[in-house]
Amino acid sequence: MMDMATFMQHITNGVSVGSLYALIAIGYTMVYGILRLINFAHGDIFMMAAYFMVFGIITFQLPWYLTVIITIVLTALLGMLIEKCAYSTLRDAPKTSILISAIGVSYLLENLSTYLFTGKPRAFPEIAGLAQTFQIGSVTMQRVSVVIPIVAVILGIILLFIINKTKLGMAMRAVSKDYEIARIMGIKIDRVIASTFAIGSALAAVGAILWGVKYPQVQPMMGVMPGLKCFIAAVIGGIGNIKGAMLGGFVLGLGEILLIALLPQLTGYRDAFAFIFLIIILLVRPTGLLGEKITEKV
Amino acid sequence: MKRFIAMMLCLAMTTMSFAGCGGSSEPAEEAAAPAESDVIKIGVFEPLTGANAAGGELEVEGIKIANKLYPEVLGKKIELVVVDNKSDKAEATTAVARLIEKENVSAIIGSWGSGYSIAAGDLVKTNQVPAVGASCTNPQVTQGNDYYFRVCFLDPFQGTVMANYAYEKLGARKAAIIQEVSNDYSVGLASFFVTAFKELTGDENAIVATANYNTGDMEFSSQITTVMAEKPDVIFAPGNFTESALIVKAARQQGIDVPIIGGDTWETNEFIEVGGADVEGCVMSTFFDENSPLTDETTKFLEAYKAEYPDKNVAAVTALGYDAYLLIYKAIEAAGSAEPQAIRDAIAQTTDMAGSTGLISINAEGDADKNSAVIKIVKDGKFEYYDTVVLG
Numbered sequence: 001m002m003d004m005a006t007f008m009q010h011i012t013n014g015v016s017v018g019s020l021y022a023l024i025a026i027g028y029t030m031v032y033g034i035l036r037l038i039n040f041a042h043g044d045i046f047m048m049a050a051y052f053m054v055f056g057i058i059t060f061q062l063p064w065y066l067t068v069i070i071t072i073v074l075t076a077l078l079g080m081l082i083e084k085c086a087y088s089t090l091r092d093a094p095k096t097s098i099l100i101s102a103i104g105v106s107y108l109l110e111n112l113s114t115y116l117f118t119g120k121p122r123a124f125p126e127i128a129g130l131a132q133t134f135q136i137g138s139v140t141m142q143r144v145s146v147v148i149p150i151v152a153v154i155l156g157i158i159l160l161f162i163i164n165k166t167k168l169g170m171a172m173r174a175v176s177k178d179y180e181i182a183r184i185m186g187i188k189i190d191r192v193i194a195s196t197f198a199i200g201s202a203l204a205a206v207g208a209i210l211w212g213v214k215y216p217q218v219q220p221m222m223g224v225m226p227g228l229k230c231f232i233a234a235v236i237g238g239i240g241n242i243k244g245a246m247l248g249g250f251v252l253g254l255g256e257i258l259l260i261a262l263l264p265q266l267t268g269y270r271d272a273f274a275f276i277f278l279i280i281i282l283l284v285r286p287t288g289l290l291g292e293k294i295t296e297k298v
Numbered sequence: 299m300k301r302f303i304a305m306m307l308c309l310a311m312t313t314m315s316f317a318g319c320g321g322s323s324e325p326a327e328e329a330a331a332p333a334e335s336d337v338i339k340i341g342v343f344e345p346l347t348g349a350n351a352a353g354g355e356l357e358v359e360g361i362k363i364a365n366k367l368y369p370e371v372l373g374k375k376i377e378l379v380v381v382d383n384k385s386d387k388a389e390a391t392t393a394v395a396r397l398i399e400k401e402n403v404s405a406i407i408g409s410w411g412s413g414y415s416i417a418a419g420d421l422v423k424t425n426q427v428p429a430v431g432a433s434c435t436n437p438q439v440t441q442g443n444d445y446y447f448r449v450c451f452l453d454p455f456q457g458t459v460m461a462n463y464a465y466e467k468l469g470a471r472k473a474a475i476i477q478e479v480s481n482d483y484s485v486g487l488a489s490f491f492v493t494a495f496k497e498l499t500g501d502e503n504a505i506v507a508t509a510n511y512n513t514g515d516m517e518f519s520s521q522i523t524t525v526m527a528e529k530p531d532v533i534f535a536p537g538n539f540t541e542s543a544l545i546v547k548a549a550r551q552q553g554i555d556v557p558i559i560g561g562d563t564w565e566t567n568e569f570i571e572v573g574g575a576d577v578e579g580c581v582m583s584t585f586f587d588e589n590s591p592l593t594d595e596t597t598k599f600l601e602a603y604k605a606e607y608p609d610k611n612v613a614a615v616t617a618l619g620y621d622a623y624l625l626i627y628k629a630i631e632a633a634g635s636a637e638p639q640a641i642r643d644a645i646a647q648t649t650d651m652a653g654s655t656g657l658i659s660i661n662a663e664g665d666a667d668k669n670s671a672v673i674k675i676v677k678d679g680k681f682e683y684y685d686t687v688v689l690g
Contacts, residue, residue, distance in 0.1 A: 003527070006523055006524075006526075006527045009519075009523045009552070010520055010523055013517075013519040013520050013523065014520075016519075017517055017519075114347050118347075118351070119346065119347030119348055119351035120351045120352045120355065120568060121349075121351075121352070121540045121568055121571075121572060122571070123571045123572045123574065126574075131551070133551050133552070133553060135553065140551070140552045140553040141551075142551050215516035215517065215544060216544075216547070216572060216574075217516065217540055217543075217544060217572045219349075219540075220347075221348065221349075221514070222516075225514065256517075257517075257519075257520045260509075260520040260521060260524065261520050261523065261524060264507075264508075264509055264510070264521075264524050265510075267479070267509060267510040267511060267521065268479040268480065268510045268511075268512055270512065270515070271512065
């Protein structure tokens, strides 16, 4: 059987994967909460952010802290650009049309980056010694594994603060309730939606930077699986709910790692596990773990 | 609300099934060719995008150099038609179908990754177009298929070579396996290693742990933790270069310094680029070493390669791509015809053809009789020659 040290190592691995999922899932859930739109391009925006890091540090030789800022800004702008071109023009169309447009954007980004950056994987640059390891007892972990949960929780709190306490947040909540009425009430909904996308994409950028430190390989399809997994995490937690997305991310990450740890022969079904888990949650609790409190909706 | 989420889910799943279809397809090369009858078309299907893109690209480099040195046969120009199989088994069959049905190629070269070759095997057989694999080492590629040939050694041999290395050079008595479970090449090679290693140690329980992962996975910490709980002396982890590099990285990040060894697919620049300092000391078997030329053809190939890519080291799969082209070229010459059936028969009769990776003779199974492998080690960010192994 598994000894304590091995078990603790698995738990550490799980928490670190889970908080990474959580970080990306809050971006998903936020856009959904406000626009009722599953932004399927989220995973690909995430991928583009990883490429921005590679180009900033390796190609242009910029210092890492500058590159991090540039990456977050560029990714936020990319999110706004996508919203402007692909979604804002469809604001009065049925929701399904916007969804299809989102899938289109996703393929566009994947193929564009395959064409521009080739399909070959690039190495993600090392930043600030985050990839180095240290030991607590018999458990070895990377520094980034500690940083990820902290960043995820802090960003989650900041996001909740923005939504619940600021004027922009109030406008966002109004738009999420009914944007027609919000528009009549004098809220500039275009600006509110653009900022939603900017924040959501910036979160994807932070996720991509930490993801890259942990799994230092960048390629055009890298956003597909994390995108789907974090979508699942968001639904498990109750889509539209930020706390739920964080919880969903943790549960999914830990669950996946423990599946591999306890039933190694089922490792090949790791991705299937995520989907089966989703189906079970939807059957038992269709609104997700924390989805019932309507007031929590951003 | 329920209905809405259900609808979203349906869409999510549809997206899933399309997820593999991303990536642009390579347009046919050199479109402006002379009239149909004046050219002989040779199809190439390789992974040019997706997880195995780097491997496919290396092979295509070799094929293109061969085409440059041997551009004409029987007074006709040879045209290469390169298609992308997108590192996907289903796409591999589509790519080959396109080569056969639309492009009417006389012969086919490919593919890096045994799984893609196996997937395309039936098409090649039913359409009776000969195919030559450059570096697909799984036995199933040519088994029971009279139209599939190859110029490299096979995995039973490679598995034995690496088991010998682990047993003799590393003094390992307990080994662990980490395999890419969705990859025929990886699973096959791992099982041949297991058989050979058990035989060497005389211990039925010499393999203490086996862990699986999927193509495209990035998270390996739990597999490493599981495997290390059994305290192996060595980890054998054949598989795609990027995932393998991340496995080694994940192990080193947990402070594990057990030797990790692999197979021929590791020898790509991306393995070192992604793995960085962590892959130093990794050992793999491969086909060829540029510093010990085997035939005049080796020298000819190396000169042309260095002229084209002055800064790059020659990868073994590039040399094999060259040889795969040469095998078809010589067969067309010997047959005096570009009819697929005639080419197939001529390939089957090839004996002692001088290729860049040594003399190639095709046996009854359609495989090249090869009994030597090169072992390379990663040192200072480069693949360095370590040893040549010849097995009787």
